[in-house]
Amino acid sequence: MRVLDVAGLAHVYPDGHQALYGVDLHVDSGERVALLGPNGAGKTTLVLHLNGILLPAAGSVTVSGMPVTKPNLQEVRRRVGIVFQDPDDQLFMPTVRDDVAFGPRNLGVRGAELDRRVLEALDQVGMVEYVDRPPHHLSFGQRRRVAVATVLAMRPEILVLDEPSSNLDPASRRELADILRSLDVTVLMVTHDLPYALELCPRSVVLSGGVMVADGPTRALLTDEELMRAHRLELPFGFDPRNVPVPEGG
Amino acid sequence: MRVLDVAGLAHVYPDGHQALYGVDLHVDSGERVALLGPNGAGKTTLVLHLNGILLPAAGSVTVSGMPVTKPNLQEVRRRVGIVFQDPDDQLFMPTVRDDVAFGPRNLGVRGAELDRRVLEALDQVGMVEYVDRPPHHLSFGQRRRVAVATVLAMRPEILVLDEPSSNLDPASRRELADILRSLDVTVLMVTHDLPYALELCPRSVVLSGGVMVADGPTRALLTDEELMRAHRLELPFGFDPRNVPVPEGG
Amino acid sequence: MGAGHGHRLHYHGHSPVHRAEPHHKLLALVGFVLLVVATPGDAYPFFAGYLAVLAAVVARSGVPPSYLLKRTVVELPFVVFALIVPFVSRGPQTEVWGVTVSEPGLVAAGALLMKGTLGVLASLLLAATTEPHDVVRGLERLRMPAPLVQILSFMVRYLDVVGDEMGRMRTALASRGFTARNPRHWPVIARSAGALFIRSYERGERVHLAMLSRGHAPGERA
Amino acid sequence: MHVPDGFLDAPTSIATGAVAVAAIGVALRGARRELDDKAAPMAGLVATFVFAAQMLNFPVGAGTSGHLLGGALAAVLVGPWTAMLCLSVVLLVQSLLFADGGVTALGTNVVLMGVVGVLAGWLVFRALQAVLPKKQALVAPLAAVAAYLSVPITALAFVGLYAVGGTAPIPLDTLTTAMLGWHLVIGLGEAAITGLVVASIVTVRPDLVHGARRVLADRVVEIRTPVARTSA
Ligand SMILES: Nc1ncnc2c1ncn2[C@@H]1O[C@H](COP(=O)(O)OP(=O)(O)OP(=O)(O)O)[C@@H](O)[C@H]1O
Ligand SMILES: Nc1ncnc2c1ncn2[C@@H]1O[C@H](COP(=O)(O)OP(=O)(O)OP(=O)(O)O)[C@@H](O)[C@H]1O
Ligand SMILES: [Mg+2]
Ligand SMILES: [Mg+2]
Numbered sequence: 001m002r003v004l005d006v007a008g009l010a011h012v013y014p015d016g017h018q019a020l021y022g023v024d025l026h027v028d029s030g031e032r033v034a035l036l037g038p039n040g041a042g043k044t045t046l047v048l049h050l051n052g053i054l055l056p057a058a059g060s061v062t063v064s065g066m067p068v069t070k071p072n073l074q075e076v077r078r079r080v081g082i083v084f085q086d087p088d089d090q091l092f093m094p095t096v097r098d099d100v101a102f103g104p105r106n107l108g109v110r111g112a113e114l115d116r117r118v119l120e121a122l123d124q125v126g127m128v129e130y131v132d133r134p135p136h137h138l139s140f141g142q143r144r145r146v147a148v149a150t151v152l153a154m155r156p157e158i159l160v161l162d163e164p165s166s167n168l169d170p171a172s173r174r175e176l177a178d179i180l181r182s183l184d185v186t187v188l189m190v191t192h193d194l195p196y197a198l199e200l201c202p203r204s205v206v207l208s209g210g211v212m213v214a215d216g217p218t219r220a221l222l223t224d225e226e227l228m229r230a231h232r233l234e235l236p237f238g239f240d241p242r243n244v245p246v247p248e249g250g
Numbered sequence: 251m252r253v254l255d256v257a258g259l260a261h262v263y264p265d266g267h268q269a270l271y272g273v274d275l276h277v278d279s280g281e282r283v284a285l286l287g288p289n290g291a292g293k294t295t296l297v298l299h300l301n302g303i304l305l306p307a308a309g310s311v312t313v314s315g316m317p318v319t320k321p322n323l324q325e326v327r328r329r330v331g332i333v334f335q336d337p338d339d340q341l342f343m344p345t346v347r348d349d350v351a352f353g354p355r356n357l358g359v360r361g362a363e364l365d366r367r368v369l370e371a372l373d374q375v376g377m378v379e380y381v382d383r384p385p386h387h388l389s390f391g392q393r394r395r396v397a398v399a400t401v402l403a404m405r406p407e408i409l410v411l412d413e414p415s416s417n418l419d420p421a422s423r424r425e426l427a428d429i430l431r432s433l434d435v436t437v438l439m440v441t442h443d444l445p446y447a448l449e450l451c452p453r454s455v456v457l458s459g460g461v462m463v464a465d466g467p468t469r470a471l472l473t474d475e476e477l478m479r480a481h482r483l484e485l486p487f488g489f490d491p492r493n494v495p496v497p498e499g500g
Numbered sequence: 501m502g503a504g505h506g507h508r509l510h511y512h513g514h515s516p517v518h519r520a521e522p523h524h525k526l527l528a529l530v531g532f533v534l535l536v537v538a539t540p541g542d543a544y545p546f547f548a549g550y551l552a553v554l555a556a557v558v559a560r561s562g563v564p565p566s567y568l569l570k571r572t573v574v575e576l577p578f579v580v581f582a583l584i585v586p587f588v589s590r591g592p593q594t595e596v597w598g599v600t601v602s603e604p605g606l607v608a609a610g611a612l613l614m615k616g617t618l619g620v621l622a623s624l625l626l627a628a629t630t631e632p633h634d635v636v637r638g639l640e641r642l643r644m645p646a647p648l649v650q651i652l653s654f655m656v657r658y659l660d661v662v663g664d665e666m667g668r669m670r671t672a673l674a675s676r677g678f679t680a681r682n683p684r685h686w687p688v689i690a691r692s693a694g695a696l697f698i699r700s701y702e703r704g705e706r707v708h709l710a711m712l713s714r715g716h717a718p719g720e721r722a
Numbered sequence: 723m724h725v726p727d728g729f730l731d732a733p734t735s736i737a738t739g740a741v742a743v744a745a746i747g748v749a750l751r752g753a754r755r756e757l758d759d760k761a762a763p764m765a766g767l768v769a770t771f772v773f774a775a776q777m778l779n780f781p782v783g784a785g786t787s788g789h790l791l792g793g794a795l796a797a798v799l800v801g802p803w804t805a806m807l808c809l810s811v812v813l814l815v816q817s818l819l820f821a822d823g824g825v826t827a828l829g830t831n832v833v834l835m836g837v838v839g840v841l842a843g844w845l846v847f848r849a850l851q852a853v854l855p856k857k858q859a860l861v862a863p864l865a866a867v868a869a870y871l872s873v874p875i876t877a878l879a880f881v882g883l884y885a886v887g888g889t890a891p892i893p894l895d896t897l898t899t900a901m902l903g904w905h906l907v908i909g910l911g912e913a914a915i916t917g918l919v920v921a922s923i924v925t926v927r928p929d930l931v932h933g934a935r936r937v938l939a940d941r942v943v944e945i946r947t948p949v950a951r952t953s954a
Contacts, residue, residue, distance in 0.1 A: 010943050014929040015387055021946035038419040039391030053709045057943045077713050085390045085417070088338070089706040106715030136664075137265055140335045140413075141289030141442075154714060163390075166416035167335070169288040169442050171482035192391070192419050199487040211946050232421035237449045237494060244488035301675055327677050334672075342669040344695045344922055352688075356677035384926045386699050404676065529818065533825040537727050537735075541889075608890040615728035619824050627819035635818065645750055647757055651804075652811045654766020655773070662770055694922020701767050701930065708763055 001029040001064075003158055003186050004050065008059030011045050019045040021210040022059060027158075032180070032187040034197035034218060037207035038232035043190045044085055046207065047162050050188075051080040063158065078107060081156030085163050085190070087143035091135035096127065096146050099135055103154040121153035122146075124179050126172065141167045148176065158186045165193055194222055195239050206231055251279040251314075253408055253436050254300065258309035261295050269295040271460040272309065277408075282430070282437040284447035284468060287457035288482035293440045294335055296457065297412050300438075301330040313408065328357060331406030335413050335440070337393035341385035346377065346396050349385055353404040371403035372396075374429050376422065391417045398426065408436045415443055444472055445489050456481055511628040517561035518629045522638030529626050536618045541611025550618055554625070563628045571624050572617070583609065632656045654704075661707070662700045669696060724816065725831055725880075727824030734887025739829030745837045746810055752803030756932065761800060764930055768796050769808040775915065776812065776822075790908070791835055791876060794843025794869035795916040798861070798933035799923070802844040809836035830883060838879040843872035847933060856937045861924050865933065866917030873909035877901040 004027035011020040019042045027033050035043050048054040049061050052068045061068040063076050081103075084090045093099035100118045109117060122128045125145040130138065135146055144167050151159065159180070165173045177200050180187055191197050197204055198218050206214035206221065208231040214221055221227060222241045228234060235241065254277035261270040269292045277283050287293050298304040299311050302318045311318040313326050331353075334340045343349040350368045359367060372378045375395040380388065385396055394417050401409065409430070415423045427450050430437055441447050447454055448468050456464040456471065458481040464471055471477060472491045478484060485491065517525075532550070539546045558565060594603040630638070636653045644652075669692060678688070730738070757765065772792030792812075796805035813831045816822040823831045847868035854860055881898050920931065928934045 008945070010945055012943055013387065015384075015926050017383075017387065018944060021944055039395065039417075039422060040389045044389060051713055053713060058945065073712075074715070074717065077715055082713055084706075084710060086336075086338070086706075088336070089703070090710050092707045092711065102711070102716070103714035106717070133267075134265075137263065137267065139290045139294060145289065150714065163417055167289075167413055167442065169482045170444060170484040170486065172289060173442070173486075174484055192417065192423070193486075194420060195487050195489070209946075232419050234420040234424055236420065236423075236443075236489075237445050238489050238491070239445070239486075240488070303671055303675060323674075324677060327675055332675055338699075339668045340672050342672050342692050342695055342699075344691055344926070348691070352678070353676035384695070384698070386695070386702060387926065400676070526818070530825055533727055537824070537826045538732070541728075602891070604891050612726070612728055612890065616726045616824070619727040619826075623818055623820070623825070632819070635815075639814075645746075647750060647753055648746075648807055648811055650757075650762050651765045651769055651807055652815070654763050655769040655811060655815070658763075658767045658770040659773075662767075662774070691918075691922070694919055697767070697771060697919060698923060698927055698930075700770075701764065701927075704763055704767060705760075 002026055003029045003064050004188065005062035006046070006049070006059070007062075009046070009049060009056050009061060010058040011042075011049065011054060012057045013045075018057075019210055023207065023210070023212050025205060025212060025215075027186060027188060029186055030184070031203060032189070032201045034201035034204040035188060035190045035207060036192075036194070036197060036204055036221075036231075036233060041207045041231075042210040043207055044162055047082060047160055047188075047190060050158075050160055051077045051082055053082075078154075079157045081151040081154050081159050083148050083151050083159075083161040083164050085166075087140070087147040088136075090147040090150060091143060094134055095132055096122070096135050096138075097131045099146065100150050100153050103150060107154065117153050117155075121149040124152055125149045126175065141169060141172065144168060145172060152179070152183075156185065158188070159183070160188045162190045163192065164189065165191060165196055194233065194235055195241075195244075198222060198241055198244065206233070208232075252276055253279045253314050254438065255312040256296070256299070256309070257312075259296065259299060259306050259311060260308040261292075261299065261304060262307045263295075268307075269460055273457065273460070273462050275455060275462060277436060277438060279436055280434070281453060282439070282451045284451035284454040285438060285440045285457060286442075286444070286447060286454055286471075286481075286483060291457045291481075292460045293457055294412055297332060297410055297438075297440060300408075300410055301327045301332055303332075328404075329407045331401040331404050331409050333398050333401050333409075333411040333414050335416075337390070337397040338386075340397040340400060341393060344384055345382055346372070346385050346388075347381045349396065350400050350403050353400055357404065367403050367405075371399040374402055375399045376425065391419060391422065394418060395422060402429070402433075406435065408438070409433070410438045412440045413442065414439065415441060415446055444483065444485055445491075445494075448472060448491055448494065456483070458482075510631055511563045511567055513562050513629065515560060515562045515629070517557060517625075520629075521641075522630050522634040523641040524638075525626055525630060526635070526638045526642060529622050532622050533619045536615050539615075541607060541615075547614045547618070554618065554621055558621075558625060561625065561629050563625065568621060568624050568628065572620055632659070658700060658704055661704045662696070665696055665700050665703060724813075724823030725827040725834070727826050729824070729827060729889060730830055730883060730887040731889055734883065735826055735830060737887075738833045738883065742810075742829040742832035742837070745806065745833070749803045749806040749810075753801075753807055756801040756804045760930075761804060761932075765800050765804050765808050768799050768805070769812050771919070772796055772808060773812045773815065776816070790912050790915060791839045791873060792912075792916075793835060793839030793876070794847065794865060794872045794912070795919060797840045797844035798847055798865040798868070798916070798920055799931055801932040802840055804932075805840045805844070806836050809840060834876055834879055834883070839872050839876045842875040843868045846871050851933070851936075858924060858928060858934060858937050861931060861934045861937065862917050862921035865920040866913040869916035870909045870913035873905045873912050874902055877905035 006023055006025040009020055009023040012018045023046060037043050049056060052073045063080055066072045066076060068076050091099050093102055097118055100121055101114055104114055104117050119128060122131060125148050127145050127149060135143055148164060164176060180200060189201060201218055204218040204221050205212060213231060214227055219241055256273055256275040259270055259273040262268045273296060285293055299306060302323045313330055316322045316326060318326050341349050343352055347368055350371055351364055354364055354367050369378060372381060375398050377395050377399060385393060398414060414426060430450060439451060451468055454468040454471050455462060463481060464477055469491055536550055592603045593600050633656055636656055640649045775790040775792045793809060796808050810832050813823060813828060813836060817825050817828050847864055850864045850867060881901055884897060885894055924931050924934055928938055
């Protein structure tokens with residue numbers, strides 16, 4: 001079943017700068033897709049359309065058959081959970097506990113069940129002991145982990161992550177990959193970490209200059225040297241995708 | 251010659267939380283050192299002491315023989331350039347040009363020389379065409395690149411970078427490595443990207459729980475499995491430090 | 501950056517005064533000030549009584565009196581004015597410590613000072629014992645029209661955002677060798693103030709949208 | 723120019739209170755058109771900035787305190803009705819929490835700074851906009867001029883109220899000269915700050931400036947087709 005349907009999406013920022021020029025993207029239920037592309041390609045802009053934080057100048061976005069328009073926003077946001085690129089945009093409550101509880105509480109979860117969800121989400125990202133600290137007094141990586149927890153606690157059907165692994169220590173990065181693999185949700189993940197994309201996402205799409213330039217199995221894209229060079233994608237030092245096992249489902 | 255001398259450094263945040271418990275670190279002129287360690291280890295806290303943004307609760311910091319204390323701050327900040335972990339902490343002027351020019355102008359650079367420095371620094375990070383845009387309207391990775399340029403334009407003797415490669419696209423990441431290698435400065439780089447550390451820094455130190463737990467050649471640390479496991483350091487999927495060439499000078 | 505991690509006027513505590521419902525405190529403040537203002541300017545025993553009541557509440561709240569007194573500096577321009585009144589006023593003249601002043605002016609100044617000071621102290625006590633977002637809640641309970649409540653709650657949130665962004669800016673300025681002591685640097689401050697406005701707006705907007713993304717429905721309380 | 727408790731007599735305070743309530747009622751209706759999703763946070767931020775601007779206090783000889791007013795700035799940024807609401811909120815917070823301006827003088831202060839200050843600034847701005855060419859570059863200078871004039875106008879309104887219900891017996895001409903003199907100087911600061919802030923916002927987010935709406939250029943959306951598409 002198709003859960004995410006982006007068609008001809010264009011976006012112009014209020015200062016007149018156009019970031020997307022007609023983007024198409026389709027994601028089926030249960031897929032894990034990596035969204036790759038150079039800095040300034042429009043990845044974040046695209047992501048912010050998926051729950052109606054930005055609204056299209058042209059084209060359309062559909063989530064599980066529902067167009068993302070004003071009247072559906074509440075329902076769309078219940079289904080699509082976004083982890084923002086900048087954790088400071090995500091955390092706003094006085095304590096970590098309040099912040100993680102914020103989403104589920106808005107969904108009507110209360111009492112013991114709410115506490116359970118909060119602690120479970122914090123446990124998944126290894127931040128339980130920080131539950132009573134103010135989020136703006138944490139290290140950057142800790143804030144990122146809490147930001148992930150705030151979204152996990154909402155149990156969305158579609159999980160969209162904008163560079164979730166940046167600023168995470170290597171173990172947290174692997175643990176996040178384990179969490180994402182263990183969840184039964186559709187995942188769209190923006191990343192600049194190509195080995196991470198290969199490890200986690202059987203399929204990748206490449207956005208560059210505001211248009212979609214490639215869509216296919218991650219390994220095939222990463223070994224397409226011409227494509228990679230054209231869009232500032234390079235494999236890191238010491239990494240060869242041909243030497244590593246194929247991700248499950250790829 | 252010793253350019254950076256941290257001895258017995260301890261720091262307590264205003265809310266009473268202690269982040270550093272007596273850290274020692276010595277860096278010689280021209281060295282490139284990677285500062286590794288898990289999230290919340292105190293890396294950023296340590297970095298912010300190097301130009302006196304935070305002041306020690308105990309211990310001392312010395313830059314090129316000058317203690318980092320109130321009367322020396324101006325001179326210390328001229329020598330130590332810090333690229334912050336969060337580019338939003340770095341950029342504050344209405345345009346990219348003003349922002350990059352800000353540092354050199356405070357050092358007394360004016361006129362054509364100032365323009366030249368600004369454009370050169372922006373060229374190094376590939377952001378020349380954005381010179382008249384407001385920095386807060388750039389993508390995250392673009393902001394990070396401008397943040398690096400603001401510091402390069404000051405031509406510091408000691409360059410301290412707090413996770414400079416996070417949110418950079420793979421080509422920018424490599425280009426940044428090339429720039430750092432080409433400059434004749436002392437570099438201290440915080441990173442979670444272990445292959446990047448190996449590629450760029452012959453020597454690494456590991457900070458964990460507010461204390462320094464290791465110091466040695468990068469390759470030796472990365473192949474010390476016990477050390478790695480104890481401090482949440484893991485090599486990424488598909489990467490083996492034994493299979494890659496040693497970095498120059500290591 | 502979020503709402504409600506204290507405020508520089510707020511003095512943290514758990515006294516009955518702190519715990520009282522904010523709308524009750526607001527009503528008490530307004531009632532008290534109305535009473536003070538309605539009292540004739542020369543009814544000195546009454547003013548002594550008001551001061552005693554206020555002192556008792558301060559004592560109960562556990563807020564150190566010095567904490568409140570330090571903050572009465574907001575009254576300063578007004579005190580200056582009150583001190584001038586006796587000199588520039590009309591009416592019969594009288595002599596105080598060898599200086600000739602207007603007698604009605606003197607009485608008026610005394611009344612102004614007493615009434616003003618009592619009002620200032622009462623307000624400061626409310627601020628010291630009530631978190632800003634509780635004040636918003638109290639005003640909401642008192643049926644302040646919704647758009648005003650909305651503007652007020654955004655204002656309270658933005659006080660934090662602007663403060664936070666300003667802190668970041670100060671660090672950034674300092675580490676690039678900037679000191680604001682020189683007036684030649686003022687244009688820099690003016691230019692960065694414009695950037696601060698937009699940055700704060702957009703940060704606040706993104707945080708607001710992040711709240712919406714997590715199912716927050718405006719009108720409900722965070 | 724915050725009026726403290728007990729400065730004006732009771733009938734005058736009550737009358738200005740009634741005027742303030744009526745004005746806020748009208749502003750609430752008017753603001754319904756201005757206060758959309760985007761404008762609500764903007765109104766909050768404008769309130770915060772006006773609040774900060776009003777913290778810059780200069781003691782004024784024979785008036786009370788003199789400081790930046792922010793009425794014209796608010797009007798240009800969020801429109802006159804919302805601006806009145808912003809100023810009223812700021813004055814309310816100042817009187818309740820910062821003890822700046824008396825609680826019983828709130829009506830007076832709202833009338834002076836929230837109604838007279840805002841309307842004076844807005845009317846000057848719109849009058850100038852009507853006779854001058856519709857250019858985005860003109861928004862900031864016009865806002866500065868409007869800000870400048872709004873200050874002495876508000877000061878005169880203060881003198882007027884004082885003439886009706888002042889409790890301290892100061893001669894009116896002394897007060898008028900002092901208030902006008904000072905505020906003609908303060909107006910320069912008001913104009914400079916308003917102009918700078920509006921200019922910096924108009925260049926990057928013209929859509930946020932209410933006073934720039936009618937001079938905003940239309941936006942074009944371009945659609946591109948991908949150059950190369952490898953599909954597998
Ligand atoms: N608020 C904004 N106003 C105007 N232009 C913007 C704004 N945010 C982003 N842009 C521009 O839109 C383009 C796309 O930005 P976007 O943030 O979507 O990039 P991205 O692909 O997420 O990049 P990164 O990998 O660096 O995060 C960039 O050229 C950027 O400069
Ligand atoms: N402003 C602050 N107030 C109180 N505690 C803080 C503050 N900033 C950081 N801390 C705490 O100090 C410790 C060290 O934080 P620091 O930011 O130095 O970590 P880090 O090593 O840079 O981590 P990361 O890799 O996540 O960036 C953490 O436990 C953090 O929670
Ligand atoms: Mg992005
Ligand atoms: Mg850090």
